[in-house]
Amino acid sequence: MRVLVLGADGYLGWPTALHLSHRGHAVGAVDSFVRRQYDYELGVSSLVPIGQLHRRIKVWEEISGLSIDPFVGDLNDPGFVFDTLRTFRPDAIVHFAEQRSAPYSMIDRAHAVYTQVNNVVGNLNLLFAMAEIDRNIHLVKLGTMGEYGTPNIDIEEGFIEITHRGRTDTLPFPKQPGSYYHLSKVHDSNNIMFACRIWGLRSTDLNQGVVYGQETDETLLHPELATRFDYDGVFGTVLNRFCVQAVAGHPLTVYGAGGQTRGMLNIRDTLACVELALENPAAEGEYRVFNQFTESFSIRELAEKVADAFSGKVEIATVPNPRVEKEEHYYRAAHTKLLDLGLIPHLLDRTTIASMLAVAERYRDRIDLGTIAPSADWRDPSVRGQKASSLP
């Protein structure tokens, strides 16, 4: 299968590109490198050093004998999007190429507007290019479990059957996203659903949970194949951040009460889920949603798991919650569709956390604890806005 991976220089895009290449697919790797610009803007870095995309592709070719086609450009440039689809002629597109940090979108007005325009317009350009060039392409789009928020009912996979005043319909599951970033993903989902309806496009929206881990079968083949490991307050995801804090002898910082519960998954399962979606494409005109996570944990539970797995001493500290969110709430979300397709999850055990701690240990001299504190306040867009540098 010819698969175009958008955002192929990123945390998940790169290991996905490698994995799909390894599995025999012809892979095109699209990136604008704006993710690396965010690092310069914020003064943060991946804990694990990463090479340039072209260099990583070369190393992969040397090791595996398999080639990956790079395409350098921005999805917000429609000429680039149309040209890339016409040149590469994909059977499927895996779309990771969006600004993916909730805190980044909450820094100030400029970052909120940037996030929504960047994500929504890039995705619209893609939909129009598919409609014009090849309506048979299967779009596998990365959404987020955060689109749903924390309703007081069970979360279903994208749609819910509602009976109301004696009539019944299956309708899009109501969304209550919790940041301008999460909102951008809801906007995308609505746009894609519509494009499938009017143009007969095929799409799978992967509402992904919080991903943890840094190593995959392919990235482990060579140090220069490593993917990013973010632990800063803006781009770091919670479990990665806790592991770095533990190794650095810093208390694990839980936002507020810590009862916030989220779906989580191992980075290896991200790859497996994307592959399952590709192998079992959506039908013509079908917009379907898979909830892509394997287990749910509260933030407090995660901190306790890390403290338990860490060989040394570690404290758990509560910091004021920069987010506006429920800190204790009901949470149960369906996630059977990928299991039905054959997903065998890597569950979060001590061994997994130990391997993450080992990564943090290996690069402990690169840890900059000053970047871990939250730098965006959901309640006050003006505070940090005054200090923010310009957008990339």
Place this chain on the structure above:
Amino acid sequence: MRVLVLGADGYLGWPTALHLSHRGHAVGAVDSFVRRQYDYELGVSSLVPIGQLHRRIKVWEEISGLSIDPFVGDLNDPGFVFDTLRTFRPDAIVHFAEQRSAPYSMIDRAHAVYTQVNNVVGNLNLLFAMAEIDRNIHLVKLGTMGEYGTPNIDIEEGFIEITHRGRTDTLPFPKQPGSYYHLSKVHDSNNIMFACRIWGLRSTDLNQGVVYGQETDETLLHPELATRFDYDGVFGTVLNRFCVQAVAGHPLTVYGAGGQTRGMLNIRDTLACVELALENPAAEGEYRVFNQFTESFSIRELAEKVADAFSGKVEIATVPNPRVEKEEHYYRAAHTKLLDLGLIPHLLDRTTIASMLAVAERYRDRIDLGTIAPSADWRDPSVRGQKASSLP
């Protein structure tokens, strides 16, 4: 009350500004005049000639002794938005300032992207300006009944109580919008709901039906106070278009089966509803939705009503539907909240249609039938795209 009317040069914005001024409010009139650019782009015109905003404001002042403050600028310019709020210091904002045509948004990729960016970014800039300058401002935002689509259950006003697997929650009503324009309004609604939640803003989202009519108590006071009357295939709403077709001796063009049913309201009721929302503001942190229409009709029924009210002979013709929509469907939508606040509707009777026909008759020499045919095809974004001129 100090009320800033955004989009005050438009079809509904202008009569709203006049009406609120007449009712004793201090009115600021904000517009970028981009709506007039769309006319140049498409080669269409309001059937009723309209003066420049500054001229209309002068005429109003001469007649009423009341002044309206003009602010010329674009909501997509954050400096303009922040400055205008700081200068005018509104108690409330009525936000009509969006690209409001579904067919315009469906012309091609550029028009879809333009519509979503223009509407979403303008609205985001406004929300951030309110959050920073005055969180007590009441935002009355124009949404559309088209956000809901045509579900097979009763449509409620913004929210629905759902019982699912033994648990109950009140959640945002699921949306199934039918164009990139309608999607932009859904994006706005989601952004506003979030801003109310995190910043305690007050907002009323008016999910308005299709508006008909051209005359209001204030616009009738002088010919130079007239508002637009659009009948072209892109900006004309259905009843206005039928009246012009009848007067021009052209068959009334019904798209497809004509069973498409929509909520409708008289332009005078738009003014009354906005005023009721202003007089009864949303509470701190409240995001509420009013369904703003008074009656529902199918397109076929509307054509028959116009044929019936017209003195001459008129044919009803079916043309291929350029839209992707259900042409026969269940439709029942709640609209009691504005009635509860005291709305007394102007219902659609023969007299109303006769007065619209009289407007069309008065300006029959300005009718250009060539502009009535649909010029955007929901199924094929590339057809008309090749011919489209650049965006304003």
